[in-house]
Amino acid sequence: MPAKLIRSRAHNVAIVFTFSAFAYVVTGNAAAANVPLPDGCEMAGKSKPAATPSAAVEPVFPPVQIQVRTPIHPTVLPSAGRNYLIYELHLQNFTTEPMTLRGIEILDADQPTASPVADLKEAQLSASLRQVTIGDDAGNIRRLGVGQSAVAFMCLAFEDKVPVPSRLRHRVLFDKTVADGPVIETHTTPLQVLGRPLVGTNWTPGNSPSLHSHHRMGLWVVDGDARISRRYAIDWKKYDINGKTYAGDARDVHAYYAYGQKVLAVADGKVISARDGFPDNVPKTEAAFELARPVTLETIGGNQIVIDVGNGQFAAYYHLQPGSVRVKTGDHVRRGQLLARIGNSGDARWPHLHFQVTDKADVLASEGLPQLFDSYRMKAANQAWETRTGEYPMGDVVIDFGPDIRDK
Known part of the structure; x- marks a missing residue:
């Protein structure tokens, strides 16, 4: 099969792959x-x-x-x-x-x-x-x-x-x-170069791959197969300069900086699943955690959107705000389109966006796949902001996706 090229011209990112011998090129990025x-x-x-011949x-x-x-x-x-x-x-x-x-x-x-x-x-x-x-x-x-x-x-x-x-x-x-x-x-999955899922700054890629992440370690047997659908999943949370996720009453979802923030389509595609109507949970505190509904395979993602973005890959958004989902199953969406807003529905302790790419349109009965984001600014610790292109953000860093130029 001939090589296929996914390119973001605006940010000088090129991902080149073939199905017989995968090769990749990422240009313009130095080590952070x-x-x-x-x-x-x-x-x-x-x-x-x-140094000496290995013992056979x-x-x-x-x-x-x-x-x-x-x-x-x-x-x-x-x-x-x-x-x-x-x-x-x-x-x-x-x-x-x-x-x-x-x-x-x-x-x-x-x-x-x-x-x-x-x-x-x-x-x-x-x-x-x-x-x-x-x-x-x-x-x-x-x-x-x-x-x-x-x-x-x-x-x-x-x-x-x-x-x-x-x-x-x-x-x-x-x-x-x-x-x-x-x-x-080591070059198995075609890498998608995705647009931003969010707007604004002070986002953190929580629970990205590490041995401390329940996403990475989340091996589940569903439909008879042991799979890790959340292998590369990110819990996007928003912090202030003091490292706080909220201001005011910790049990009020509206007090959280992430709550109600806009969620965007990362690529053109078809909506495979769109659910709304699940209520928000009362956020978890030291005193208690109140689930609005019991967690099951049907409710775990809460209000959600799953988009077929091509190449057998599905971009999924979970824990959305009740009443905010603006698309329905079967709709075709465009990259950058406003889809919904962040909530605290499903199996969510605090308002955040759970985002993942998988090989099937299912929150758990699927395998998590790697993906890239075309451009964002990033800083670690007290370092200066750096522009990153064609990378996957992880670790203890802060991400800036840029302003909402459409102001919708």
Whole structure:
């Protein structure tokens, strides 16, 4: 299939991809100042020839009965001048004895004798690992009992000048053996360059990927499949210069800076789902949290809009303000169009916009996909504002999407 080009001419951003050999180009961005790595991310480097020949892992029969799989292969994701790979390794012990993990080596699959691009030791592995089934030693997170499963939540970060391998292989180290996983691709998902979902400044990309994010760690079994629909989801919250999200009564949704803010279409597309009529929750405080309606698979997103933005991808907006949804199922929308306003409906503690891109039009029965925003200003800590183009914002930063020039 010939290469397809998604380009934002105004901001000099180009994303180039093919379905047989994915390549990407992001122009005009230098590394951002003082943006720390998300919790759980490891710096990765270029593979180099080993100083001494690597000891070959001799094939054995039967093969080591450890399953190593990656349900959704990652795609290189630029953010603040680095390139990230965010994905999961599902591990399951099919042997007849318990196995203790000692490390994971991440290898460039096209340079099998080179040194690893990253190497997770025991402490790093313990931090990123989550047990799925209960083993015979629940106190040791790295011990896989017979039949037990675990998921390693992987995040690799490459500095902007360091090439990212097009294919990776994982070598999982145990006490007495080694299990090699299959080759995975690193340019799997066509990256959408999206417009801004919001207007104005002082927005934070809350719960973006890290080991502290319930989005990133939110592995759910829905319709029989274990999926992470919120892998790249962002909870957009608005703060003042003092780091407060509201002024006045914390139990009044109208006191929150995010409440009632305009929500925009990030791309042209067709509305797959539009729901309104769910009431706002009373915001959570130390005293209490009052849900307007019990949380179910039907109510979790509250008032919501899901748009088909092409390439098998769906942009979803959740927790919208009651009575604010301005589109209906089947409508065609244009990028930048006013869709609704931020509320506190569904499974929301405080007013914010939950935004995500997925491979299906469902809040949980889908896989979360990476995406880029064409342009925004960003600052970290006490640094100056920087204009970022064709990136995905994450971490402890402040985002400015610019004013509402249409004033609708």
